[in-house]
Amino acid sequence: MTADALAQELRVLGEGFVPTTVARAPGRVNLIGDHTDYTGGLVLPMAIDRWTEVRVMPNPARDVVRLVSDVEPEHAVVPVDVREPHAVQPAWARYVAGIVAQVRPATGFVGKVTSTVPSGAGLSSSAALEVALALALGAPDTDPVELARLCQRAEHAAVGVPSGIMDQLTSIAGRDGHALLIDCHTLTVEAVPVPPEAEVVVVHSGQPRTLAGSAYAERVAQCAAAEAEVGPLRLASPDDVDRIADPVIRARARHVVGENARVRAFAAALAAADLTTAGRLMDASHESLREDFAVSTGALDRLVTRLRATPGVFGARLTGAGFGGCVVALCRPGALAGEGWVVRPVSGASVTGRR
Ligand code: GLA
Numbered sequence: 001m002t003a004d005a006l007a008q009e010l011r012v013l014g015e016g017f018v019p020t021t022v023a024r025a026p027g028r029v030n031l032i033g034d035h036t037d038y039t040g041g042l043v044l045p046m047a048i049d050r051w052t053e054v055r056v057m058p059n060p061a062r063d064v065v066r067l068v069s070d071v072e073p074e075h076a077v078v079p080v081d082v083r084e085p086h087a088v089q090p091a092w093a094r095y096v097a098g099i100v101a102q103v104r105p106a107t108g109f110v111g112k113v114t115s116t117v118p119s120g121a122g123l124s125s126s127a128a129l130e131v132a133l134a135l136a137l138g139a140p141d142t143d144p145v146e147l148a149r150l151c152q153r154a155e156h157a158a159v160g161v162p163s164g165i166m167d168q169l170t171s172i173a174g175r176d177g178h179a180l181l182i183d184c185h186t187l188t189v190e191a192v193p194v195p196p197e198a199e200v201v202v203v204h205s206g207q208p209r210t211l212a213g214s215a216y217a218e219r220v221a222q223c224a225a226a227e228a229e230v231g232p233l234r235l236a237s238p239d240d241v242d243r244i245a246d247p248v249i250r251a252r253a254r255h256v257v258g259e260n261a262r263v264r265a266f267a268a269a270l271a272a273a274d275l276t277t278a279g280r281l282m283d284a285s286h287e288s289l290r291e292d293f294a295v296s297t298g299a300l301d302r303l304v305t306r307l308r309a310t311p312g313v314f315g316a317r318l319t320g321a322g323f324g325g326c327v328v329a330l331c332r333p334g335a336l337a338g339e340g341w342v343v344r345p346v347s348g349a350s351v352t353g354r355r
Pocket residue numbers: 033034035036037038163164165166167320321322
């Protein structure tokens with residue numbers, strides 16, 4: 001690259017920056033159904049009123065995508081023909097590289113990223129970035145499932161963790177005022193209204209969480225081991241689970257089979273505005289994630305216990321992968337005032353200015 005080309009690119013990011021495309025994608029919180037998506041099970045998340053926004057303009061002078069972020073000190077500078085997204089520096093640029101490798105834009109771009117999705121909290125800040133950037137760089141937006149799969153492949157290439165499709169699909173398919181009942185086998189999405197008398201509050205445990213450093217991949221492998229013995233867990237009965245020889249694999253499978261049943265029951269309870277039942281199911285989900293799936297921590301358990309003891313709280317559980325991060329609580333409006341973030345269900349990603 002010539003010094004001139006770089007100078008021009010940086011100028012473009014300054015006064016000459018006139019974005020041609022603006023894309024925005026929300027984070028998500030999962031109300032119930034964790035560690036079920038990668039075995040084709042059921043999940044019930046909602047897209048939340050926290051967004052990542054990506055504004056870009058083409059820069060034909062250079063074959064790189066350069067992004068500045070309001071939360072990351074270093075620029076992401078990714079060649080449009082990037083080969084190994086996981087090796088890119090700084091770490092946040094790996095998600096950019098993952099998307100660039102999937103979309104393969106025909107020209108370079110410069111752009112700016114702003115975000116109100118907290119990172120390391122289990123609220124899918126990475127999925128929000130992936131989805132917004134994919135749309136900004138021109139990925140097809142006609143089929144939500146295809147776009148979610150593209151972003152999921154980008155995430156796998158970026159961090160090398162075999163994560164499921166829940167986060168990306170929720171960020172894309174979110175519906176205002178609704179949670180989403182997603183069947184991760186058929187990839188069908190059913191909107192379930194969140195009743196106005198329910199408030200969803202997300203509280204951070206104070207313990208940061210990263211998927212890459214966690215035992216997430218080990219849990220995925222343990223579920224695969226269970227399926228090798230009894231077939232797809234989404235179709236397995238409690239009796240099938242009891243036949244699994246290894247006690248650890250049996251416990252992992254028991255969580256998945258029980259969690260799928262809880263998601264169904266929760267969707268029915270929410271639709272009927274039966275918040276007491278919904279809250280009990282969230283409590284049971286946490287116990288199962290703690291005891292059988294072993295993805296909770298002392299900090300998460302203490303927080304869940306404290307929130308549950310607060311008047312007006314129907315239920316509370318860790319949300320997302322676990323190993324730190326956030327707890328989600330269902331409560332009467334105002335019951336957890338001052339405790340974290342009240343989040344509201346919103347529509348999925350949007351893009352303006354694409355040709
Ligand atoms: C992470 C993954 C999701 C899902 C959850 C656990 O958020 O990205 O695909 O597996 O953990 O439910």
